[in-house]
Structures are given as structure tokens and as C-alpha cells.
Amino acid sequence: MSSIREIHSSGVNPATPRPLRVLELYCGIGGCRAALPGGSEVVAAMDINEAALEVYRWNYPHTTLPVNLDFISASDLHSWNADLWWLSPPCQPFTVRGLRRDTEDSRTRSFLRLIDCLSQAPPTYLALENVPGFRGSQTHSLLRSALDELGYAVQEVVLCPTELGVPNRRQRLYLVAGLEPLGPMLQPPQEHRPLGAYLDPEPSSDLWIDEELNDKYGQALSVVDAQEVTAVASCFTSAYGRSPVRSGSYLRTASGLRRFSPMEILRLLGFPPDFRLPPTLSRQVAWRLVGNSLSVPAVRYVLSAIPELAGSGSTYSR
Ligand SMILES: C[S@@+](CC[C@H](N)C(=O)[O-])C[C@H]1O[C@@H](n2cnc3c(N)ncnc32)[C@H](O)[C@@H]1O
Numbered sequence: 001m002s003s004i005r006e007i008h009s010s011g012v013n014p015a016t017p018r019p020l021r022v023l024e025l026y027c028g029i030g031g032c033r034a035a036l037p038g039g040s041e042v043v044a045a046m047d048i049n050e051a052a053l054e055v056y057r058w059n060y061p062h063t064t065l066p067v068n069l070d071f072i073s074a075s076d077l078h079s080w081n082a083d084l085w086w087l088s089p090p091c092q093p094f095t096v097r098g099l100r101r102d103t104e105d106s107r108t109r110s111f112l113r114l115i116d117c118l119s120q121a122p123p124t125y126l127a128l129e130n131v132p133g134f135r136g137s138q139t140h141s142l143l144r145s146a147l148d149e150l151g152y153a154v155q156e157v158v159l160c161p162t163e164l165g166v167p168n169r170r171q172r173l174y175l176v177a178g179l180e181p182l183g184p185m186l187q188p189p190q191e192h193r194p195l196g197a198y199l200d201p202e203p204s205s206d207l208w209i210d211e212e213l214n215d216k217y218g219q220a221l222s223v224v225d226a227q228e229v230t231a232v233a234s235c236f237t238s239a240y241g242r243s244p245v246r247s248g249s250y251l252r253t254a255s256g257l258r259r260f261s262p263m264e265i266l267r268l269l270g271f272p273p274d275f276r277l278p279p280t281l282s283r284q285v286a287w288r289l290v291g292n293s294l295s296v297p298a299v300r301y302v303l304s305a306i307p308e309l310a311g312s313g314s315t316y317s318r
Pocket of ligand 1: 027028031032046047048052067068069070090091289293294
């Protein structure tokens with residue numbers, strides 16, 4: 001296999017390497033896209049969720065496809081001629097607090113399909129994000145066996161954005177694999193902004209909630225203080241706004257207790273400042289979509305193991 005660094009697109013100065021072609025699978029609202037540095041291009045982004053794709057399209061011009069990956073074929077995948085497959089498969093089958101049905105969970109079907117397709121259409125690089133409980137699952141060992149058989153070098157890391165200076169927990173397992181040698185993961189510049197710096201200047205009045213919630217759930221409720229410089233919000237999940245516990249933090253403010261807005265969560269996830277949610281999107285759906293997304297600086301850190309994406313700087317690409 002020729003090195004992708006030797007491949008050049010037609011009409012381009014042969015001294016200029018062509019951008020790394022990325023196929024964003026389970027793209028959601030485009031967390032991977034937000035993390036990609038310059039020197040790369042998304043050739044297609046696929047997801048089954050139309051609302052997520054609408055947010056993606058609102059922000060990025062790339063080809064987005066409503067696809068059920070349960071039925072994707074190796075030739076479909078191959079036709080995109082992608083150098084990197086990015087995967088954010090559903091994590092419910094592997095979460096420690098869930099049933100951990102792993103390969104028996106219907107939500108793993110598409111992931112197993114992609115593992116099956118790998119041998120017929122192996123990309124130069126593959127990277128994925130899932131919950132730490134994915135490691136040790138049968139699906140994880142099927143993936144690792146497929147990658148080993150095909151000769152991929154593999155790196156795995158469990159990382160929380162708090163380790164990058166972000167005041168929001170979201171511990172995840174990341175895997176990056178390459179048929180070309182991988183480099184070290186490069187530490188991005190540290191954030192170290194207090195929680196207050198991520199908050200809306202004029203939060204919507206309907207974010208405030210009844211203090212009774214605090215009385216009812218007590219210690220089970222994660223409450224952080226907006227004024228506290230060392231405050232760290234807990235992981236926001238897709239259940240935020242529906243389930244009061246274990247779905248993300250509430251904010252203690254001078255005027256009472258309130259939820260975080262979807263835009264505040266996006267800021268904590270490291271999305272670019274000009275990222276927008278369509279005005280027609282309800283707050284409930286917005287919470288579900290952002291809670292499903294990912295930590296942009298953590299993904300950027302992991303992708304820096306791919307030599308073509310290392311050293312491209314920490315700025316957002318458009
Ligand atoms: C953990 S979320 C990934 C979110 C994404 N990384 C983001 O930044 O928003 C998993 C995504 O997989 C999608 N999904 C689940 N099953 C799917 C399937 N069979 N085919 C395509 N997409 C699927 C969901 O709609 C969801 O957007």
C-alpha cells in the first residue's frame with residue numbers, strides 16, 4: 001500500500017499533499033468534524049438521526065447522509081476512498097451502569113457490521129470513541145483481533161477533558177489505529193478557564209428550576225457553584241433535562257438553581273464559538289444531541305497520533 005503522504009490529487013501541485021480524507025461514521029452533530037485540524041476534509045458524514053444531521057448541516061457544508069449503518073456494505077465504505085474512518089458508535093451496550101449486553105445488544109449491530117467490512121475495505125487509519133467499559137467487551141476484542149490480523153498499529157487511551165484543563169468530566173476510551181506508523185499523541189494547549197467562563201451571559205429564564213428538586217434528590221443531584229473557580233461539571237448525557245440524576249450537573253447561582261443550556265454544554269465540549277443550533281430545534285432535542293456528542297479537545301489530542309494531523313495547530317478549521 002502506498003503511503004497516503006505520497007498520494008496527490010489531480011491538478012494540485014505535486015509537492016502539496018492532498019488533505020486527509022475522513023469518513024465520519026455515527027457523526028451526530030459533528031464532534032469529530034469540529035476536532036479535525038486543517039489538512040483534512042470530511043468526504044461524508046453518516047448518521048441515522050435526522051435531527052443530528054440537521055445540526056451538522058447547519059454548521060458544516062460536507063455531504064451528510066441519513067444511513068442505517070446496520071446495513072452498510074464494504075463497497076459503500078470503500079467508494080468514499082477515505083484515509084480515516086472515525087467511529088462514535090452507541091455506548092449504551094458497554095456502559096458500566098447499563099445491562100452491558102455487548103454483542104447481544106441490537107445497538108451494537110452496526111459496529112459489528114463495520115468490523116466485518118474492515119478486511120474488505122481497510123482504511124489507512126481508524127479512530128473511535130466509546131465509554132471506558134467498552135474495553136474488555138467482546139466487541140472490543142473482535143475489533144482488536146480484526147485490526148491485529150490486518151496489521152494495524154493500535155494505541156488506546158482513557159482520557160477525561162479535565163486532564164486537558166476543561167472543567168467538565170467526560171471520561172472516554174479512545175482508540176486510534178494505523179496501517180502507517182502512528183506518532184505520539186500531542187498535548188493541546190491547556191484550557192484552564194473557570195466554569196463561569198463557559199456560561200451564557202444572559203441565560204434564558206426558563207433554565208431555572210424549583211429548589212424542591214434539590215430537597216428531593218439531595219446528594220444524588222450534581223450541583224456546581226457558578227462562582228467557584230475550581231468547580232467541575234459532571235458528564236452531560238443525552239438524558240439531561242429528562243433524568244435529574246447522573247445526566248449532568250445543575251448550576252447554583254445567586255438567583256437559584258438552574259440547568260445548563262445546550263450552548264453552555266457545547267462550549268464545555270469545546271465546540272467552536274461560531275457553532276450554532278438551528279432555531280427550530282427544541283431544547284429537549286438539543287440536550288439529547290449535545291449529551292450524545294464528544295469532547296473536541298480530547299478527540300483532537302487522540303487524532304494527533306496520526307502524522308498527517310499532528311502539528312496542524314489547535315485552531316478550528318472551516
Ligand atoms: C455516541 S453518538 C455519536 C455522536 C457524535 N460523535 C457527535 O459528535 O454528535 C452515537 C450516534 O450514532 C448514531 N447511530 C446509532 N445507531 C446507528 C446506526 N445503526 N446507523 C447510523 N447511525 C447510528 C446515533 O444517532 C448517534 O448520533
